[in-house]
Amino acid sequence: MKNLKHYIFLLSIGALSACNYEFPETAVQEPSAGSADFTKMVSIGNSLTAGYMDGALYNRGQENSFAVMLAEQLREVGGGEFNVPSINSENGFYAVGPGGVPLGRLVLTVNPQTGATGPAPIGAGDFPSPYQGDKTALNNFGVPGITLGTALIPQTGGPDSPQNPAYNPMYARFASAPGESTVVGDAAAAMQNGGTFFTFWLGNNDVLGYATGGASNPSILTSNEDFQARLTAALGAMLQSNPEAKGAVANIPSLNVLPYFQLVPWNALPVTAEQAAQANQGYIPYNAGLEQVQGLGLISAEERELRTIAFVAGQNGFVMEDETLTDLSALGLPSIRQSNANDRATLPLAQSLGQPVNGAIRGINHPVEDQFVLLPSEQEEIVTKINTFNGFINAAVEANADRLVLADIKDLLDRAAAGQVSAGGVGLNASIIPPNGGFSVDGVHPNARAHAFVANTFIDAINAKWGANIRRVNPNNFVGNDLPR
Template sequence: MKNYKYIGLFLLSLGVISCDVNNDLDPILEETGPVVQLNTNGLDFSSYVSVGASFTAGFTDNALFIQAQENSFPNILAGKFSTDFSQPLMNDNIGGLLLGGNVIQGPRLYFNGAGPTGLMATPTTEVTTSVAGNLNNFGVPGAKSFHFVAPGYGSLQALQLGRANPYFVRMASGANATVLGDAMAQSPTFFTLSEIGGNDVLGYATSGGSGVDQTGNIDPSTYGQSDITDPNVFASVFSSMVTTLTSGGAKGVVANVPYITNLAHFTTVPFNPVPLDAATATQLNSQLLGPVIQILTALGQPDRISLLEASSSNKLLLRDENLTDFSAQISGALQQAGVSAAQAQLMGSLYGQARHATSADLFVLPLSSLIGTSKANIPAPFNTIGVTYPLDDNLALTPQEQLAIKTATDAYNTTIAAVASANPNVALVDFKGLLEQSANGIAFDRYTLTTNLVTGGLISLDGIHLTGRGYALMANKIMEAMDAEFGTNFTIATNGLAKADDHPTNYSPALR
């Protein structure tokens, strides 16, 4: 069989070789006008505390590192609030974590001219070394809603058993501490509460929907890492968090949850990226897919699988557990046609629930490096991933799985909006709307940011978290919400908002 011609997916889909042309532009001098003094309208920023997950921490390019933390939206806000703000800084700009000297989280990504790739460096931040002193930023990457009130989430012993979070282990006040409890120990006068609910669906999404939708199960101790959190569990936790944070008279801002499937991690890989020449397509059609299509047509399923073409845009082949499984029927029909029992069984198991992708399907970013490679322990020609070997469940999000994510997200946002509306000390920022607007481009000073991977300027190289410039835009949206709710004037005050040019969209691989 002829070799497949696979073009590097990032260059194919992005059509560029530059990471951020905007960073090379000469600065444009702004016209000076009358100075407008900042009016905080009585808000007390003397003890600003941020509570949230990876966005709050400043997670960027699939890692947490010093410069990214300095560009976190809470740190940007603290600068505008003119208040001291202490963060659990990492040891380096490499990113990643060590546990007892062993790497448990790899270094950050950088753009190598073709696509995101891991930095060739070893992390130096040891989880077992606690961060000393009082903290203001309680951003814990990976935390789900119920984790913020879970005792022991920062326990080193629990971490070694897989039941704690390494980032919180570094910063927790004790083995039985909770994130919310440690935040309240700082006696906050102002707070931000962001991304609560994001990780409650993100693990399900990044695993290609291989987790469980736990709607109806109110016991989070039984959840798996990739499961969707029950909306009632979320509502109870979120409501109690806001009640607790405002109990001492503090005011704050809460953010709703975006549709995470709009992020570049799920939109970069197209449903039809497979290039084939005429000889290869003809050979696979006659020897493999053609007979399967005939059997499926006889079973009343003529549209599951299509013939391949001499084209650069053949569709991906995937396994869809929502389909009726015709493995036995395919195997039986092939054996009757003279195919060996072993090969017939293999083809039945591969294509019994297989179909070609449509534009309604989404694919996780790691698939980009797997398309066209060989599946281990599967003989040719059945082993070409996405072409003759159907994609495993963890690589694709079917419409049914996307609906589960949307339904949960909508329920979370209903709770967030209701809690914010009922509490006069709370402003709501529409982060969901921000991400939706960014899909078509959102203006930030002289730039237009989009959610495109590498070139968009908003989403970092992991396809999920924001760039430094993206976090600056998020900080500005929070201040806009404060102006609307609390009567401040950040949006019109001189230097009241963050400037796009002060915050990067990428970090050099030389930064260590």
């Protein structure tokens, strides 16, 4: 089987020598806070607020989160220190490697044998370690993997046991009282301790985890009722912590902008003529069975055509599970078909497609499992869920319009995907390809340069809402993704 990454990641690096760009300066005005007070900013959120990039929380990412950039710009208008729970790791933790060794963040690598370019761990990393600083002085309460629900319960901080699925080591490492405190409670306490302004960006993981898992685990998709109730509780806690404080609330980006669902094409399976002939021979009984059940009126001609499996030499759709098909298991016919342009494969399939599975080949005679693909109906479900959740976020901001403003990150990334975002003539796009790609190598989280655009979205909203004049960040001062190694 050919190396699938060759078909999945196509990088053009001819224009990468130009790395210094100009940032257009507007007319010089004296920085001012307007009617807001930025003496102490507190940020609460998930991996996006934490600065998680390239599949890991590591020093460079943590130091280049939008929250850190925003706090730096606020210094000119009275903002103070902004302390983060430093991870103290150059490469962070991506996964456990052979022998239990921690592997660090993802980087773009070139296979010397095939020339294929794709993400791979940089090498050794570090397991998350407890934060050694003053927890009472923290400003950034961004926790990778956190949902609105787990931000509100003490189990998130421990104990670490099979009986506690809510445990999150990224919160436990800096929780004020592991197993007793909550992320929202700690952030609210920081606000009570002199906080005057906050950023709030929670809710992404209430739908993202379901999506990245191929919509295979409905139990982790937050219901509309729970989302609204938890949003009210979490945002309410921040507002009540200081009745005079103001805040900026961000919304949830679209599914369509994430490279995680774009990097593996529907026809990513390369098949030789010999493999195609052998596979087609094996599917003769299955295809014949489909014709028989169509003749009995159990499926339509359209469904029979959709389910018919046929390989050719070259690039092919892969055989996959599809639970939305008519259940013919009683007749010995599984609910499988080949992928098509309407399906969205997830990034992990790049490592699994075409690989041996119990003597079969995944994607040929072993169907690709549900967790690797989003069906059209699942994509529609997720889009509807994101729109509903964003509706709740918009309503919450409008209900507290005197104290809150919306930072429309969804709009920012939608425009980036449409080629409508740039700084100094240098664009930002929804890819992982340097230098213009705005997503880190994991295909989900923005890189440092994109975080600068996110920070500017917050700044623009704050300036417009409270008559402030906070200077914008120059995105071209921040690196995107590193060149392939």
